[in-house]
Amino acid sequence: MxxxxxxxxxxxxxxxxxxxxxxxSTIVEKSEQEMIKTLHICPQLQDVTLADFHFEKNAVLLANPKIYHDVIIWRIETIKSLCIKAKIATDKIAQIVDDAMTTFNFWRHTMHxxxxxxxxxxxxxxxxxxxxxxxxxxxxxxxxxxxxxxxxxxxxxxxxxxxxxxxxxxxxxxxxxxxxxxxxxxxxxxxxxxxxxxxxxxxxxxxxxxxxxxxxxxxxxxxxxxxxxxxxxxxxx
Missing domain, CATH: 3.40.50.1000 (HAD superfamily/HAD-like)
Structure with a gap:
């Protein structure tokens, strides 16, 4: 000391x-990898990569610079944006977001x-x-x-x-x-x-x-x- x-x-x-x-050090990366696997369940998102997610996340930040203060809202809005660009029906987006965030949050809390x-x-x-x-x-x-x-x-x-x-x-x-x-x-x-x-x-x-x-x-x-x-x-x- x-x-x-x-x-x-x-x-x-x-x-x-x-x-x-x-x-x-490895928790967020693992959580995001599992989140992407959940997104792949949706046919329109089956080719989305982690790099695509981060590219979209940066785009969301550019559009709303203050969003970085809340990492949960930032992640949700990024998933929504990916859905919208994939032309997924509006009434399907909420469930996709919920499933992806549930997966992310599960793995996010697996640290020792x-x-x-x-x-x-x-x-x-x-x-x-x-x-x-x-x-x-x-x-x-x-x-x-x-x-x-x-x-x-x-x-x-x-x-x-x-x-x-x-x-x-x-x-x-x-x-x-x-x-x-x-x-x-x-x-x-x-x-x-x-x-x-x-x-x-x-x-x-x-x-x-x-x-x-x-x-x-x-x-x-x-x-x-x-x-x-x-x-x-x-x-x-």
């Missing part, structure tokens, strides 16, 4: 999910949460209120983490995604604490570290690849704390 800045008293901790509490994550969160929860601030679509209750957290906030559903202020401000309001007493932990320098510090939170960077922050082009500010392994947070007890 390395301290770059002096810190206020920590009275609550918020966590990112993907690649912070578990390894997410390490035992050390459970051990750490159970320990921290004895001293601090814990919460989640995520830009993704994982339901903490579906992966066995719901009991550790007071609430989970998601980009789109709860304001613009990290690093924008709304979702951080809402977390502070729900915790009923000054932002300067809340530590946010995450692996992403832009959304987690920069977002936390620019919005008054204390920032903890989980340096999962053991990189030199002073050499990284996406580093905009130093975190208060840097760790390379999640269990290092036990030192806060």
């Amino acid at each position: 390395h301290f770059y800045r002096s810190i206020n008293s920590i009275k609550a901790i918020t966590f990112d999910l993907d690649d912070t509490l578990y390894d997410n 949460v390490p035992q050390y994550t459970h051990t750490l969160l159970a320990l921290l929860a004895t001293k601090f209120p814990l919460a989640v601030i995520t830009n993704g679509n994982v339901d903490i209750n579906k992966i066995g983490l719901g009991d550790y957290f007071q609430f989970s906030l998601r980009g789109g559903a709860n304001g613009r995604s990290k690093p924008f202020p709304e979702i951080f401000n809402l977390a502070a309001d729900k915790l009923a604490l000054p932002v300067g007493n809340i530590l946010h932990v995450g692996d992403n320098l832009m959304t987690d570290v920069n977002g936390a510090i620019n919005n008054g939170f204390l920032g903890c960077w989980l340096n999962i690849f053991d990189q030199d922050i002073l050499q990284l082009p996406d580093a905009r500010c130093l975190p208060h704390i840097e760790i390379t392994q999640l269990p290092e947070l036990e030192n806060l007890i």
